[in-house]
Each structure stands twice: as structure tokens, then as C-alpha cells.
Amino acid sequence: MSTDVEVKTLLIDEKEVSARAGQTILEVARENGIRIPTLCHLDGLSDVGACRMCLVEIKGSPKLLPACVATVQEGMEVSTATERLRTHRRMILELLFAERNHICSVCVANGHCELQSLAQEQGVTHVRLPYRNPELGVDASNERFTLDHNRCILCTRCVRVCAEIEGAHVWDVMGRGINSMVISDLHEEWGASSCTRCGKCVQVCPTGALFDKTKVGSDHPKYPDFLPYLNLMREAR
Amino acid sequence: MNSEELEQIAETVRLENAKFDHQINVCMGTGCLSQHSDKLKDALSHAVAGQGKKCLVRRTGCMGLCAAGPLVLVDPEETLYQHVKAENAEAIAQSLGGEPVEALQCSLREHFDQQVHIVLENSGHIDPERIDDYIARDGYKALVKALTEMTPNEVIQQITESGLRGRGGGGYPTGLKWSTVAKAVGDMKYVICNGDEGDPGAFMDRSVLESDPQRVLEGMAIAANAVGASKGYVYVRAEYPLAVSRLTLCLRDARRRGLLGNGICGTQFDFDVEIRLGAGAFVCGEETALIASIEGKRGTPKPRPPYPASSGLWGRPTLINNVETFANIAPILRKGGKWFASIGSERSKGTKVFALTGKIKNTGLVEVPMGIKLREIIEVIGGGVPGGHKFKAVQTGGPSGGCIPEELLDIGVSYDALLKIGSIMGSGGMIVMDDTSCMVGVALYFMEFCMTESCGKCIPCRAGTAQMYTLLTRISNGTGTMDDLELLELLCTTVKEASLCGLGQTAPNPVLSTLKYFRHEYMEHIVHKRCPAGACVMKAAEEALA
Numbered sequence: 001m002s003t004d005v006e007v008k009t010l011l012i013d014e015k016e017v018s019a020r021a022g023q024t025i026l027e028v029a030r031e032n033g034i035r036i037p038t039l040c041h042l043d044g045l046s047d048v049g050a051c052r053m054c055l056v057e058i059k060g061s062p063k064l065l066p067a068c069v070a071t072v073q074e075g076m077e078v079s080t081a082t083e084r085l086r087t088h089r090r091m092i093l094e095l096l097f098a099e100r101n102h103i104c105s106v107c108v109a110n111g112h113c114e115l116q117s118l119a120q121e122q123g124v125t126h127v128r129l130p131y132r133n134p135e136l137g138v139d140a141s142n143e144r145f146t147l148d149h150n151r152c153i154l155c156t157r158c159v160r161v162c163a164e165i166e167g168a169h170v171w172d173v174m175g176r177g178i179n180s181m182v183i184s185d186l187h188e189e190w191g192a193s194s195c196t197r198c199g200k201c202v203q204v205c206p207t208g209a210l211f212d213k214t215k216v217g218s219d220h221p222k223y224p225d226f227l228p229y230l231n232l233m234r235e236a237r
Numbered sequence: 238m239n240s241e242e243l244e245q246i247a248e249t250v251r252l253e254n255a256k257f258d259h260q261i262n263v264c265m266g267t268g269c270l271s272q273h274s275d276k277l278k279d280a281l282s283h284a285v286a287g288q289g290k291k292c293l294v295r296r297t298g299c300m301g302l303c304a305a306g307p308l309v310l311v312d313p314e315e316t317l318y319q320h321v322k323a324e325n326a327e328a329i330a331q332s333l334g335g336e337p338v339e340a341l342q343c344s345l346r347e348h349f350d351q352q353v354h355i356v357l358e359n360s361g362h363i364d365p366e367r368i369d370d371y372i373a374r375d376g377y378k379a380l381v382k383a384l385t386e387m388t389p390n391e392v393i394q395q396i397t398e399s400g401l402r403g404r405g406g407g408g409y410p411t412g413l414k415w416s417t418v419a420k421a422v423g424d425m426k427y428v429i430c431n432g433d434e435g436d437p438g439a440f441m442d443r444s445v446l447e448s449d450p451q452r453v454l455e456g457m458a459i460a461a462n463a464v465g466a467s468k469g470y471v472y473v474r475a476e477y478p479l480a481v482s483r484l485t486l487c488l489r490d491a492r493r494r495g496l497l498g499n500g501i502c503g504t505q506f507d508f509d510v511e512i513r514l515g516a517g518a519f520v521c522g523e524e525t526a527l528i529a530s531i532e533g534k535r536g537t538p539k540p541r542p543p544y545p546a547s548s549g550l551w552g553r554p555t556l557i558n559n560v561e562t563f564a565n566i567a568p569i570l571r572k573g574g575k576w577f578a579s580i581g582s583e584r585s586k587g588t589k590v591f592a593l594t595g596k597i598k599n600t601g602l603v604e605v606p607m608g609i610k611l612r613e614i615i616e617v618i619g620g621g622v623p624g625g626h627k628f629k630a631v632q633t634g635g636p637s638g639g640c641i642p643e644e645l646l647d648i649g650v651s652y653d654a655l656l657k658i659g660s661i662m663g664s665g666g667m668i669v670m671d672d673t674s675c676m677v678g679v680a681l682y683f684m685e686f687c688m689t690e691s692c693g694k695c696i697p698c699r700a701g702t703a704q705m706y707t708l709l710t711r712i713s714n715g716t717g718t719m720d721d722l723e724l725l726e727l728l729c730t731t732v733k734e735a736s737l738c739g740l741g742q743t744a745p746n747p748v749l750s751t752l753k754y755f756r757h758e759y760m761e762h763i764v765h766k767r768c769p770a771g772a773c774v775m776k777a778a779e780e781a782l783a
Binding site: 179 | 701728729
């Protein structure tokens with residue numbers, strides 16, 4: 001690492017913090033024990049700024065910025081939990097719950113689901129929006145894992161882990177807008193695809209959309225923490 | 238190529254044209270072609286030859302007044318004929334040198350008199366497929382001047398001084414953008430022309446590319462030299478086949494003339510341009526999505542910063558401007574930034590091309606100075622609402638814009654004024670609506686557009702537009718409640734503030750502006766279950782009839 005690292009100081013939620021130039025607001029907030037909710041972000045994967053849960057307010061800017069990709073600036077004043085942000089976060093979570101068929105009581109991820117935990121944390125007590133109830137399929141063709149589109153929130157963590165870490169790029173997104181779908185290869189069945197069956201996508205999936213077939217019932221904790229460790233080991237080589 | 242050679246080409250074209258007593262210009266833009274103006278041109282050539290007249294029959298680009306097509310302009314008399322059919326060819330040929338054919342004459346002086354043509358100065362006067370025609374009308378003079386007489390900094394200075402702002406809709410100062418890219422460090426830089434015009438009812442860029450493609454190329458080459466780029470891309474929708482084929486020809490001719498390629502005009506400047514076709518996604522008009530599309534990836538936007546000016550195509554500094562912006566460059570350099578800045582309003586300089594559509598008499602393309610009153614565009618240039626109906630609203634800026642009611646028609650057209658009243662300048666679509674249009678229906682239409690064109694990457698836009706569409710459908714068919722309206726307004730705020738790119742951030746605008754100016758129409762639908770314009774079908778009525 002070069003020795004001439006530039007240091008920035010800024011305010012996050014009125015707390016004075018210091019950071020290296022180029023660090024994201026999210027990184028710095030976490031280092032300082034300030035929690036910013038995230039959904040599509042995962043340590044060890046590239047950031048896409050898609051879920052908009054980590055939006056923060058910057059004093060003097062009318063635009064909200066995603067903390068996962070916005071880098072720190074000298075003298076910045078960041079607010080991470082204003083009423084405006086909380087309202088948007090709750091609305092985004094409601095949008096997700098109403099978009100597909102998320103029924104916690106019959107989900108393998110019940111109790112280990114990031115969507116569920118976030119909703120509890122953000123105080124989503126009910127969904128005001130009309131449920132869309134789309135008719136979506138389940139791909140159980142892989143001998144080890146299952147993909148249930150009903151529970152997918154299109155965070156694209158699986159797409160990124162497969163392309164960036166496993167190097168197989170089996171997953172991608174098909175279609176546009178509300179009709180977007182995660183697909184394997186060129187929309188083949190997962191079992192017939194070029195999947196290496198490594199299972200990384202299952203571990204990084206925040207909901208019960210990707211799950212291990214051996215974990216039926218509702219006890220499917222996931223362990224995505226191996227990613228930063230894996231990246232560190234690879235860099236060391 | 239140098240200025241003497243350009244002059245030589247221009248002289249040859251002039252001598253060539255002087256051999257003829259008359260010139261008949263036949264519009265062969267997409268609009269008139271759909272009315273078989275190609276057959277008309279053949280018939281005219283045939284008739285002129287048969288009658289032994291010394292007359293040139295020329296294919297040209299759009300003449301603007303699409304509603305009256307096919308259009309034929311006879312020079313030097315400047316007689317404009319409208320709705321010309323192939324069977325009229327003999328009569329027109331007969332009339333040359335005598336009295337014009339009265340039955341076909343178009344007498345819409347007021348339509349043309351109020352316009353100022355800068356971008357469209359050659360449209361309808363040159364053959365878009367002949368580079369020499371363009372050169373004869375001062376084409377490429379600006380490029381030669383920029384390369385041989387000016388430094389890149391001086392070029393950027395002129396553009397800054399002109400006050401030109403991005404014509405794609407955002408209105409970002411062009412000079413500032415150029416200087417940012419010029420200052421960015423990179424082993425390679427790119428210039429991209431955004432021709433992914435996708436707003437419903439907008440066809441300005443298509444028309445410019447079809448009528449005067451060389452002007453866009455010249456603008457790109459000047460930009461490339463100014464910012465230090467050596468490679469350009471024109472990103473055009475595949476739905477514009479005529480524009481693509483004319484651009485392809487135009488690239489070939491420019492290379493042959495040494496106006497593209499290595500060592501242009503005997504300088505060190507190398508520049509070449511490739512065409513990239515869009516596959517029909519509206520979101521690819523957003524610059525980061527467009528760049529992803531050129532790279533061969535799925536066309537989805539990325540969070541900015543980093544802006545393309547520092548990290549764009551393949552991570553290199555990239556200048557990306559709209560077709561109309563590039564079309565303004567050559568005249569600015571020829572006549573100077575001060576000249577351009579003298580046209581228009583205080584903070585919006587120059588002219589703007591608008592595509593007038595909807596419930597208006599003179600459907601077509603108009604170019605007006607900034608600051609002109611909306612009322613003037615609609616009532617004088619556009620000829621007003623036809624069929625004895627009453628004007629209700631004008632929609633500008635497509636799905637990102639808003640509906641402007643009658644009482645605000647006296648504002649001058651500028652980026653800031655339109656933004657202030659809840660609409661935007663946008664790329665130049667202008668859809669006029671009369672008392673038969675339902676404003677809830679309009680909001681529903683644009684919301685459906687945004688929903689289907691959302692890329693699906695960020696949640697507020699992907700799921701938010703779909704939810705707003707559902708709520709608007711309910712209100713429109715008489716099943717909506719006051720709760721639905723409240724929810725709709727809440728969604729508008731979240732989608733506007735939390736979406737990743739411009740598509741989502743502006744998707745609620747049609748709803749917000751109709752709610753602001755036509756709230757009573759929403760209330761009629763919700764409370765009295767009726768559509769004041771008689772346009773929406775109420776669900777209860779539908780069920781009763783079934």
C-alpha cells in the first residue's frame with residue numbers, strides 16, 4: 001500500500017469520523033458502529049447500488065446517495081436515518097413484499113431471511129400496497145439446490161458471486177422491469193446449465209429464493225461471510 | 238482536405254445546379270416516404286424529362302410540416318406543394334416557369350415565419366445522401382477551421398460562450414461537459430452521439446439524422462478534436478432504419494473525402510466513427526446504460542459518480558451528447574459563440590427543435606428560438622386544435638415530463654421555466670391534448686410506458702412503477718378510492734427520490750403534474766365514477782354491458 005494515503009474527515013449522524021480517500025460512506029459508517037441497512041450489498045462482491053436501502057442524505061445536496069457506492073468527501077455531513085429515509089426504506093420493503101409471493105410462514109428461510117429481518121428492523125407492520133401475486137415457477141432441476149422465483153428480490157448477489165468469485169457466470173437477469181427474472185445460462189433449466197454446483201449463490205442469497213434441498217422445513221441459515229476471507233486469500237497468493 | 242478543396246467542391250455543386258432552371262425538392266423523410274414520396278419523385282423525374290424541362294429533381298430530408306406530406310418545394314420560386322401524389326407530377330412539371338398549381342399549394346406562411354432554423358437549416362434543401370450537397374452549404378468549414386485555425390481550448394471557449402445546453406433533455410452546459418472531458422486523463426477517449434430517441438411522440442433526432450447526417454458527424458469530429466478523443470460511436474435505435482442507412486452512407490463518403498480517418502485535414506488528428514444499434518430499450522437513452530449497451534452488456538444504468546466524463550466507455554473518459562447538440566456545433570463555430578448566445582432567452586440559448594404531435598393541426602417538426610411562448614408554438618405555428626375542440630393541455634418531455642394547462646401557456650420555453658412548473662424541456666416531444674383527452678388516462682399511458690421500459694435493476698422503479706400503474710388503472714376505471722390516491726402520491730415521492738437513474742426519478746412526473754393541475758379529474762373518477770372527458774371506460778359500466 002502506498003504511504004501517501006489521503007485522509008478525509010466527515011460527519012456521519014453528527015459523529016465526527018475519519019476515512020481514507022476512496023472509501024465508501026457505508027464502509028466508514030460500519031467502521032464507526034453506525035448501521036446503514038443494506039440488501040444488495042455484500043462484503044466481497046462488487047456494488048451495484050440497486051436496492052436503494054442504503055440511501056443517505058448529504059447536507060446541501062437534494063439528491064439521496066447510495067452509501068454502498070458513494071465515496072467520502074472532506075467535510076461531508078451525512079445523515080443515515082432521517083424520517084425521509086425511513087419512509088423510503090419502508091416503502092421499498094413494502095414494494096418488495098407486494099412484488100412477488102413472500103410468505104414467511106412457509107419459507108425455508110423463515111428466521112434467517114434478510115428481507116424479513118430488515119422489515120422487522122424498519123418497522124414494516126403491514127403492506128399497504130396491492131399484492132401482485134404473480135404466477136412464478138420453481139426450478140428444482142438442480143440435484144442439490146432449488147430456485148424459487150416467488151421469493152427472489154432480484155438483488156443479483158447470485159449473479160455477481162457466480163461471475164466474480166466462482167468465475168462461471170451461470171446466472172444472469174432476463175427481461176425488463178417488473179418481468180425481470182434470474183436465469184441460468186441462456187434460460188436453461190438450472191440442472192442442465194453449466195453450473196458447477198459450488199453452492200456459493202445459495203449462501204449469498206438473502207431470502208429463501210435459493211436454497212439447499214437437504215434443508216427442508218424452515219431452518220436454513222446462510223453463511224455468506226466466507227467471501228471477504230476468500231478474496232483476502234486470493235489476493236495474498 | 239483544406240478550405241480551398243472544400244470551396245472547390247462547393248463550386249462544382251453550384252455549377253452543376255446552375256445548369257438547371259428549376260429545382261424540385263421532394264421530401265423523403267420517413268413521414269413523406271410512408272405516403273410514397275419515392276414514387277412521386279420517380280414520377281416527377283419522368284414528367285420533367287418527358288416535357289424537356291431543365292429541372293433537377295432532388296431527394297431531400299424532412300421539410301417539417303409532416304401533416305401536409307408528401308411535400309414538394311420548387312426552387313428558385315420557393316413554391317411549396319402539399320399532399321402531392323404521383324399523378325400530380327405532370328401538372329407540376331407543366332407549371333414550371335409559369336403559374337403554380339393552385340390546388341396543391343401550401344399557404345402556411347405563419348407556420349414557417351415564426352421559426353428560426355439552425356439545426357434544420359439544411360433539412361429539405363440538400364440531398365442527405367450526397368456529402369457534396371452538404372459541403373456546398375458551408376458543410377465541414379467549421380471542422381477545417383477548428384483543426385487549422387483554432388486550438389482545442391479556443392473551440393471549447395466558443396461552445397461555452399455560446400451557452401449551448403444539452404438537447405437530450407437534461408440541459409447540462411455543453412461547454413462545461415467538453416472541458417471536463419478535455420481535462421480528464423486517459424490513454425484513450427471516446428465521443429458518443431446519443432441517438433436513442435425513445436420518448437413517445439418525439440422524432441427530432443430521427444429527422445436530423447435522416448435529413449442532414451453529415452452535420453452530426455461534423456459536430457462529433459469537432460468535439461473529438463476539442464476533448465482529445467480519437468474514436469466515436471453513434472448510438473441509434475434499430476427502429477430508425479432510414480437514419481441508419483443514411484448514416485452508413487454518410488460515414489463512407491466522409492471517409493472517402495478524408496473528413497474521417499487518419500490525419501484529417503493534414504493535421505495530426507485521427508478520428509473515426511462507428512454505428513451501434515440499440516435493441517429497443519428506452520432506458521438505453523440514459524448515458525450509463527447506453528455505454529453498457531455499446532460495451533455489449535445488458536443495458537442497465539450505473540450509479541453516478543463516476544460520471545462518463547471521467548470513467549465512461551470501457552472505463553475511459555467519454556463525451557456523450559445528443560444528436561441535436563452535435564447538430565448545433567458547426568454553426569456555432571462558423572458564426573461564433575456570441576452569435577448563438579444572442580438567440581434565445583437568458584439561461585437557455587439558441588433554438589430548440591420540437592416534434593409537434595397530438596391534437597394539433599400542423600403536426601410535424603418545428604425549430605423555434607428559446608424563450609418563445611408555448612401559446613405561440615401551439616396556436617400560431619401549430620395552427621391550434623382542430624375540429625372545433627378546446628385545448629386542454631400540452632405534454633412536454635415525454636414520460637419524464639409533465640402536462641401544462643392552458644393558464645400556463647404564456648410562459649417562455651426554457652429549461653428552467655419548464656422545470657419550475659413541473660415539466661421538463663426533455664428531448665423535444667410536444668403532445669397537444671384537447672377536451673377529449675382524459676388526464677388520468679394520459680398519466681396511465683405514460684406510467685405503462687415507464688413500467689414496461691424500466692430496466693428492473695432498482696426496486697423503486699421496477700416495482701414502484703408497476704404499483705403506480707395498478708393504482709392508476711383502478712382510478713381510471715372507477716374502482717379507485719381516496720386511499721389509492723394517497724398511496725399513489727406516497728409512491729410518487731419514493732420513486733422520484735429513491736430511483737437509481739433518470740427514468741425512475743422522472744417517471745412520476747406525468748402523475749404529479751396532472752395531479753397538480755387536473756386534480757378535479759382524478760376526483761371525478763374516484764368520487765363520481767365518471768370520466769369528464771368521456772375517454773375512460775368505467776368497470777361498472779363494462780360489467781353491466783357484458
